[in-house]
């Protein structure tokens with residue numbers, strides 16, 4: 340495979356950016372080699388700086404549920420930006436996107452737009468603390484919630500622990516407000532509530548944990564979290580930055596029919612532009628400034644170009660059978676790949692998300708159950724797949740995403756290439 344241009348671009352990028360990138364996983368450290376610089380995308384395919392073509396299952400890490408350069412999204416963006424790209428004043432497009440979301444989602448009444456998933460989650464946590472007057476939060480090992488201080492925390496050893504920070508630069512005192520427990524573990528959550536009675540502002544979870552493999556939880560466990568939160572006056576936050584608008588329009592809340600107190604969205608909501616939001620009922624949302632005392636603001640929040648991309652994308656998602664078709668395609672890929680199983684190779688999936696895991700376990704529901712050593716198989720697989728035109732997220736802990744643009748031909752080609760490479 341000719342990588343000359345990508346290699347040169349990466350060398351140049353290293354002069355400008357730490358590790359040559361503006362977000363760490365892009366650097367290909369988990370799979371080795373040089374990251375590909377992407378020149379363009381159309382539908383389910385992308386082309387790198389050397390003209391190599393790939394079927395893309397990364398889809399910008401999830402946002403591109405319609406695939407690349409969707410005509411409806413492009414037209415909407417083009418039309419909007421010709422009237423100016425930002426005003427720092429309200430626009431009718433914010434109303435339109437909000438109405439589209441709220442009128443099709445029984446779990447939320449009011450929303451606040453921000454510019455990333457990280458910002459959405461950070462603000463949701465502040466809201467939970469402001470609303471409850473409590474400081475501590477409880478998160479799960481293996482769930483990713485963006486890079487804000489209180490959430491870059493991993494479990495220590497023990498059933499219920501204050502985390503250890505997973506990043507330099509996060510003060511110990513912040514970490515001491517974050518309790519970290521294992522997924523799929525009721526006892527740990529109960530223990531946390533008995534140790535920190537009346538101190539826990541919120542539980543935050545990815546209801547479909549998809550940032551560290553795909554650690555599907557039982558509905559019963561999510562209901563348990565709902566109940567223990569209600570009983571203790573603690574808010575339940577579903578971080579649906581990945582699952583929102585992907586597992587159906589109403590995300591995991593709709594899929595499991597469980598009503599969290601606050602939901603965060605990102606990725607798909609902005610149609611490929613930087614948008615996030617947090618949402619809740621009126622009573623909780625009235626605590627946000629300027630109505631209430633929890634401060635949160637943004638110069639580019641509700642940006643009209645990004646709003647119009649979101650409106651265009653989500654309008655497509657609302658069309659009949661949109662999610663059913665995505666799931667059917669995903670199942671086709673999953674079944675095709677599963678049939679190639681020669682060794683300890685397993686596919687986990689839900690909706691249009693799939694995860695390739697090298698394991699013999701039928702279920703993996705917590706981070707501790709993932710065998711770190713098995714990632715070497717993904718590494719071995721990765722570059723041969725690239726060379727034959729299949730682009731996956733460059734880490735074995737990352738899930739793959741199906742878009743509306745993927746065709747049966749893409750899927751058959753993918754299965755064929757996997758068969759050769761395995």
Ligand SMILES: *Cc1c(COP(=O)(O)O)cnc(C)c1O
Pocket residue numbers: 455456457458460483484485486545550578579580581605606615
């Ligand atoms: C991607 C993601 C985030 C962070 O969103 P950014 O837009 O990258 O800041 C937060 N939570 C979850 C569940 C995510 O998948």
